[in-house]
Amino acid sequence: MRIISVNQMNEADRRTSEFGLSGASLMDAAGRACAEMVHNTWPDGRVIVLCGQGNNGGDGFVAYRYLEQLGRQVSLFLIGDVGDLSGDAEGAAELVLDDIQAASVLLDKSENDSFELSEGDVVVDAMLGAGNSRPLEGEFLQLVQLINATKAHVLSIDVPTGVRGDTGALSSEAICADITVTFNALKTAHVIESAASLCGAISVVDVGISEETLAYVGDEIFLNRPDVWADKLPWPTRSTHKHQRGSLGVVAGEAGKTGAARLAARAGLRVGAGLVTLLGHASAIPEMAASSLAVMTKDYADIDELYLLSASQSGLVFGPAAGVTEGTRFKVASLLQTGVPIVLDADALTVFKDDPSFLFGLLHEKCVLTPHEGEFESLFPGLLAEVGNKINATRTAANIAGCVVVLKGADSVIASPDGAARVNVHGSPFLATAGSGDVLAGMIGSWMAQGVSAYDSASASVWIHGEASLSGGAGLISEDLMDYFPRILTRIYEEIRPSNVLWERKIEFST
Structure with missing residues (x-):
């Protein structure tokens, strides 16, 4: 459309x-x-x-x-x-x-x-x-x-x-x-x-x-719907093992502030990453490990060790509850130097509000920025007002940043540096709750870790995120969103899977 x-x-x-x-x-x-x-x-x-x-x-x-x-x-x-x-x-x-x-x-x-x-x-x-x-x-x-x-x-x-x-x-x-x-x-x-x-x-x-x-x-501007990205999503075969489904690293905040990263990690696991690891300082490991079963934890002592751990992943997420500190700036710079596909969200964006051009100089095409309107204004001051059109403002921002930008809202816009954009109106007002953006960041990072392009990863995640919110309805909290992913993903899978891929193997006996 x-x-x-x-x-x-x-x-x-x-x-x-x-x-x-x-x-x-x-x-x-x-x-x-x-x-x-x-x-x-x-x-x-x-x-x-x-x-x-x-x-x-x-x-x-x-x-x-x-x-x-x-x-x-x-x-x-x-x-x-x-x-x-x-x-x-x-x-x-x-x-x-x-x-x-x-x-x-x-x-x-x-x-x-x-x-x-x-x-x-x-x-x-x-x-x-x-x-x-x-x-x-x-x-x-x-x-x-x-x-x-x-x-x-x-x-x-x-x-x-x-x-x-x-x-x-x-x-x-x-x-x-x-x-x-x-x-x-x-x-x-x-x-x-x-x-x-x-x-x-x-x-x-x-x-x-x-x-x-x-x-x-x-222009290449479309409504965001499954028919534009569903056939780009990877699905396991009967011979696939977890190491072939991508490894996602989520960098957590300090002890006592790891909830946002844990939400992102769980979401990443739910949408298919074979391995998900929470990366944090040693003091934060106990609380992360206590609440994470399938999600692994790994501590790092300094920025160099974080770089090495991150470089071994196939996708990264950083920013939720990271803290608006000089240390966050250094971590962003280090993580971007790995060249690994990465989602930068929340504090990883806000920390550059006084010098966004420094961030833009570090970004690469395998990055996704996920600002809400306040964070967007910090990175691209005056752009929304100047352009007067949210779609074109996000397209301009993606061109400036040189990577995919997701301007979140009731009318989320996903834009690529080449000028393409998709607009998502599929979602519930009950998404306005703490942690829902962290879930979205983990989803995008997971698809990128599995080899999906940044643009399609963002598009798929925003739509599925919205579909889950519609399934949840009133009283929805961010932890609930992941409970609806299996049903949504199964429906998408069954609609687009090739006829020669079996959901289950059937063996019949006759006498």
């Missing part, structure tokens, strides 16, 4: 028209899809279609026409003057010209109170599309406030009115939709907060724009 910008979609429309499918045909397909969605979702009730002046309004005119054909009780309103319409929207309006009423009717009760919105009504929001970036005012703002104050159902075309399609930001107050119908590809607003929460359920409808056209005009 591709994510593209407003300008890229406009270019896709233009190219599609050049190759024989006119803008009017695209508009007809879009409006018809919206009408069918309304009719199938809410088969009863009055429908109010609100149109603006642009192509979004044109889709609304078409939707009105098809809703009439479906036998619905439907009314059509326009903000602005019919004479100001142009292009395909003007052509769509001409087919329903006699039915168009001024939107002011809905706002002026003294003029006509028969259109007062109530529960059971359906509003088709075709007022403003994804390209609008100006704050709402006048009739637009009044209608948005009117609709949000009612219990009417709302279907928005492309994006809810008031949402900026390319940023996920709101221009001002915006429609809160039950369903948003968009066409052939997602836009930033559908996946990035605060806008994403206002879109409701999102339906991506094919109106005839080919994937080849979208690939030509768009």
Whole structure:
């Protein structure tokens, strides 16, 4: 599922028209899809279609026409003057010209109170599309406030009115939709907060724009789903042994602060690393060993010994509860010099907030940085505000750092230095609990230890992490997450495994 910008979609429309499918045909397909969605979702009730002046309004005119054909009780309103319409929207309006009423009717009760919105009504929001970036005012703002104050159902075309399609930001107050119908590809607003929460359920409808056209005009930005990385994950065969499944080293904090590293280690073991070792000072070993059964422990006396132990691993995790100290800086530098694939999280990032360029000079392509927004701001000050788009800000950060960056949140963005990105919206708000980020770091490190690329390791981990949170639901704590991994991994395995790989060996006897 591709994510593209407003300008890229406009270019896709233009190219599609050049190759024989006119803008009017695209508009007809879009409006018809919206009408069918309304009719199938809410088969009863009055429908109010609100149109603006642009192509979004044109889709609304078409939707009105098809809703009439479906036998619905439907009314059509326009903000602005019919004479100001142009292009395909003007052509769509001409087919329903006699039915168009001024939107002011809905706002002026003294003029006509028969259109007062109530529960059971359906509003088709075709007022403003994804390209609008100006704050709402006048009739637009009044209608948005009117609709949000009612219990009417709302279907928005492309994006809810008031949402900026390319940023996920709101221009001002915006429609809160039950369903948003968009066409052939997602836009930033559908996946990035605060806008994403206002879109409701999102339906991506094919109106005839080919994937080849979208690939030509768009960037390598996709929704993060198993179909983009599941076939990259390694699975053991009947002859595989633990030493062939990667060895993950998790560097722990000081005694009394090893819980975060223990969470990362356990998560790494759960997602398949054959061997996982907690590396810590001698004083921290007893508490780690007491709570870790399959996870091994190993102490180190100094930075040189840590380097040697780490260099023997096939993947590393460092940062959770490491401490924001000069010692952490030295450890990061030492661990990066091993060249081993590594996840840097939490304190391993914060410790460089005053000198991020020093960290960037040490990083290599087998690194993954996993900041939340506060840590991201420390490493890339002002970048989010400057770019104004979380996806593009993370892509820029990955390019600056020269490695994969995961900007965590309800809308996590995984970006590669080459500009590719995946956006993850799959997860539960109950992930907002202590230790959940440590679990994620251990997962990513484990996949990298097993030979998966940094980009796919991060993508798979973020999605599985989210899936586990949805399985856990309310009351979830970070320790719970790992309990759901076997079921999730088994389902992925069974969906993509080659037919010649047997889950179990069956021997039958007959007489």
